[in-house]
Amino acid sequence: MFTTRPELTGDFGMVASTHWLASATGMGVLERGGNAFDAAVAAGFVLQIAEPHLNGPGGEVPILLWSEAEQKVSVVCGQGVAPAAATIERYAELGLDIVPGTGLLAATVPGAFGGWMLMLERWGTWRLADVLAPAIHYAEHGIPVLERIAATIASVEGLFKDDWPTSAATWLPGGQVPAPGSKLANPVLAATYRRLVAEAESASSSREGQLAAARTAWYEGFVAEAIAEFSAKTAWRDSSGEVHGGLLTGDDLALWSASVEEPVTFDYRGHTVCKTGPWGQGPVFLQQLALLDGFDLDGMGYLSADYVHTVTEVAKLAFADREAWYGDADVPLSDLLSAAYNAERRPLVGVDASFDLRPGAPGGRPPKLPAFPTPGTASGAPGISGARAPQGAGLGHVGQGAGLGHVGQGAGLGHVGQGAGLGHVGQGIGEPTVAKDGSVRGDTCHVDVVDRWGNMVSATPSGGWLQSSPTIPELGFCLGTRAQMFWLQEGLPASLRPGARPRTTLSPSFALRDGRPWLAFGTPGGDQQDQWSVNFFLAVVHGRLNLQEAIDAPMFHSEHFPSSFFPRGSRPGVLHVEDRLDPDVVAELRRRGHEVELQGSWTLGRLSAVARDGAFLKAAANPRGAQGYAAGR
Structure with missing residues (x-):
């Protein structure tokens, strides 16, 4: 390719x-x-x-x-x-x-x-x-x-x-x-x-x-x-x-001092993927693999409609668990990654796109979701037509937090970094703008x-x-x-507490292959990080692409679940895809109910990677935005 x-x-x-x-x-x-x-x-x-x-x-x-x-x-x-x-x-x-x-x-x-x-x-x-x-x-x-x-x-x-x-x-x-x-x-x-x-x-x-x-x-x-x-x-x-x-x-x-910790890991098709603990969103990558392990992605074909639909619906389930369970707290990771739990969750991936936020009950524990901002008030896209309420969504927040009346004075500016709603501004290349909700786009x-x-x-x-x-x-x-x-609500894993780490979106990745160190990779992109990184990893493992091919391949991500950034909105059912994706695939995804929004040909994802592959070292970097580069000899 x-x-x-x-x-x-x-x-x-x-x-x-x-x-x-x-x-x-x-x-x-x-x-x-x-x-x-x-x-x-x-x-x-x-x-x-x-x-x-x-x-x-x-x-x-x-x-x-x-x-x-x-x-x-x-x-x-x-x-x-x-x-x-x-x-x-x-x-x-x-x-x-x-x-x-x-x-x-x-x-x-x-x-x-x-x-x-x-x-x-x-x-x-x-x-x-x-x-x-x-x-x-x-x-x-x-x-x-x-x-x-x-x-x-x-x-x-x-x-x-x-x-x-x-x-x-x-x-x-x-x-x-x-x-x-x-x-x-x-x-x-x-x-x-x-x-x-x-x-x-x-x-x-x-x-x-x-x-x-x-x-x-x-x-x-x-x-x-x-x-x-x-x-x-x-x-x-x-x-x-x-x-x-x-x-x-x-x-x-x-x-405070920095610390050294053991990674959280999951074995997938001969690969061991390593992530940070659930004080960050890293394990959501592993939860997606645990769910995908029961699907025949090879049989579906790389970037087919079945493939994109399955990967997207699995992401919705994993990120729903992020909302209910992750934080600098006692998180039931062994249950979330267990074969039994994921076998129970896997049938929730249906033939049509889901518009609900559906966290699970690992070990029989009932999930508890935050009271989310008013539905339809997505980061960078307040009041977008077609956005639907996540299950259990709450009311409030945005009117008080957005500071809309102050934007013209330069105040009321919301989140500014690595995160939410990048797709509305040239996703993944950090092209900033002031949005209606007062937020400022960026990246990491x-x-x-x-x-x-x-x-x-x-x-x-x-x-x-x-x-x-x-x-x-x-x-x-x-x-x-x-x-x-942090959430300013009591009783959540990500509730604000003195001395606690916020549940970040920052999510570097590492993988071993057959027990040997193989791949170091990652991307900016806030809530998209553990979608784009998963897509890259699957492109290498199932698409059998090399590192640069996997980075250059058409990218996609869901905006279904709540953003980690002010003002914490979501756009249920919305799927962003680069317009290089096969038009027949896009049409089939829409038939299945996905609210597909086509993005620019080279706008989603900012991945880079290095690898140890046999006798060689390898590297690749993202061309989108014309600033990421790899160097080596």
Whole structure:
């Protein structure tokens, strides 16, 4: 089949990411003797500079890695937690029943720095100064402004000028939106990272000592002090339409640290897929495989109507369980992934499209769904004709949370990142716009690395987008807004609780084949991540495509289930497909009841991947949006 570029093949090292500067940076580290972990960290910090509308220092990062020395897969959790003062009662006192999509009230502890540092210390070999050098260079000298960066800044120009002047000072050089193709620097952030390196080197002469000192400076020293003071002493208009300060304190930062966890796994047709725990949405990938294991996808034919229908209906069931069961809580994963449970659920996949949200009862436990926003108020598509109420849907939220009256003033802006409703704006390529509900579209980042020793990394950094929250002037970056993924309702696995992790959409992937490390892969895309990634994986396993063919193949996803992002809407029955899908297949899907919305030919998905395949290393990256690239030899 046609591919936009070749699948890369070599035996030295491979890097694939959502931006060419990050891929080139990671490859440069490998060329100079660094391993996959060093390369991923350096690339990750460059992504903060190259794609500031998609991730930043105030965000988070989950990582899946294979250590050749340890012969195992590990999860690094760089996801920060809710502040100690972040209680449902506190938000109720402010008149809120949904966490705003922007501003200080949505901040969790910024975990990305701790996550990158933990991986570097435990598995890497390079020093702090070396891995930060490329990011410092680009922050100081500037990066080429992508059209999507310029469009993002343009969409919030009024907000910055009217309400967030510290952001205007950072992202509107000379008071103007930077032009596509121009250079955009962030000298304050460069100075922040230079100071981290200086303090680390003055504290210790050893690599490990310097990394420990940098973590201390970030979570207990000058960075933490600036974050805490900004949160306590300033207040800003957010997507509620009101002005609020923050809840994050120095103690919140000091008490948090990144952690290493075991992955959750599922065996499928000779492959073992590894994901993060259910504090993120990762296991929903595995639930889809557990359901699909009982269907003959090979017999259906890759991208046939039967195939697309089955994969879509299975996703609806798995994501319904995400809504009812996932969170930083005691989640019955063994039951959710069990053969008996999935045999019971599989007959729910009928011949026609479902319009209900149908969580199961693992182990006989009754499911409990949140009270969702008013049906039809999808992220980016409020009041779309044909959207139907999910079963058990509640009322409320959107009128209070959307801040529609403030959009013209630049306020009331909703979620801004990796997430919901990307399909309405050039899904998967991060083309931003201000929607009717006040939300701002965006995306996130991904990077994969494999080195000549066999080490592998899959990482999905996100959050801390330049549109998220006002810039902290002393640091050159803003806080994240991941707390918008909590529910302000008691008794749910994803209910807001102090010290809990939000149930994120960030979902790197790793797979072994016949017990050996094989594939590191992932994509931006919020709720779509564990649809696009599943589609890619199935294209390789059942479609027998190579990595680049699987990335380039026509992509599809469902918008059926509730969004993880403000204002938490859904579009039951809606199926997005790239218009390259066979028209006869599209017609048959519509006959079965799917509300198919055709998207641009190259608009869905932003996957990248690296692999160990026999004697070779391989890599591929997404052509959509013209910025993702793989490099290797």
